[in-house]
Amino acid sequence: IQCPAQTAPANGAISPTGWQNYQVTVSYTCNNGYVRSGATSATCQADGTWSNPVHTCTPVPCPALTAPNNGALNPLAGPYVYQNQVTVTCNSGYQLSGVSSLTCQANGQWSNAVPTCAPGQCSALTAPTNGARTPPTGSNSFGNTVTFTCNTGYVLNGPVTATCQADGTWSNPVPTCTPRKCPALTSPTNGALSPAEPYSYPNQVTVTCNSGYQLNGVSPVTCQADGTWSNTVPTC
Structure with missing residues (x-):
């Protein structure tokens, strides 16, 4: 009496193969990365049939994955089984640290964390000349904002803040701090100013009188931080 040859399951094997005689036992195995579902063997019976059907081989499962904060998985969810690949991406403004592609391995573990x-x-941003930035250092990660100010006597030219953007650039350039200007001065009658305008903080202007005239007042006068002169122009 013989039993008919059995067909090996997908991703598995039968040993021995072909037609078998009564009482011969064949073994079922699965390839690496697959799990057997069913009997491990079958015996040729007196009626010419096998004692067990051919088993099946299913892929080994891997644990569920959780997307990283500010990132995503593709495909989004499992179940994940042997040879499946999952790609990890980060949201705009975030950078991936690690291996982006994970593979479910034959041992049921992922190839990488x-x-x-x-x-x-x-x-990194530096404070403008004659100015400062808040905070003084750092704060150059996506979403961080830096605020700029100028020292006393200086005027800020440009945006007050700059924000680190998703593409790794700042939303605004570092502004400049220029000296505050003081009003123009008029030379006294029978006198002169040195130097000539324009005047800005902390410039000093010296007033002199022509030969034969005496200065009445304070010289020099200084352009102050608030944009005013320290004294009125003296007379001659």
């Missing part, structure tokens, strides 16, 4: 998504970085 899920990477993280850290805020992207912008170049």
Whole structure:
């Protein structure tokens, strides 16, 4: 009496193969990365049939994955099984730290840990000349904002703030701090000013009188931080 040859399951094998005689036992196995579902063997019976049907081989499952903060998985969810690949991406403004592609391996483990998504970085900003930035250092990660101010006697030219953007650039350039201007001065009658305008903080102007005239008042006068002169122009 013989039993008919059995067909090996997908991703598995039968040993021995072909037609088999009564009482011969064949073994079922699965390829690496697959799990057997069913009997491990079958015996040829007196009626010419096998004692068990051919088993099936299903892919080994891998644990569920959780998307990183500020990131996503593709495909979005499992179940994940042997040879499946998952790609990790980060949201705009965030940079991936780790391996972006994970593969479910034959042992049921992932090839790599899920990477993280850290805020992207912008170049370091320096305070403007004759000014300051708040905070004084750092704060160059995505979403951070830096505020600029000028020292006393200086005027800010440009935006007050700059924000680190998703593309790694700042929303605004660093502004400049220019000296505050003072009003123009008129030379006294029978006198002169030195130097000539324009005048700005902390310029000093010297007033002199022509030969034969005496100065009445204070010289020099200084352009102050608030944009006013320290004294009125003297007379001659």
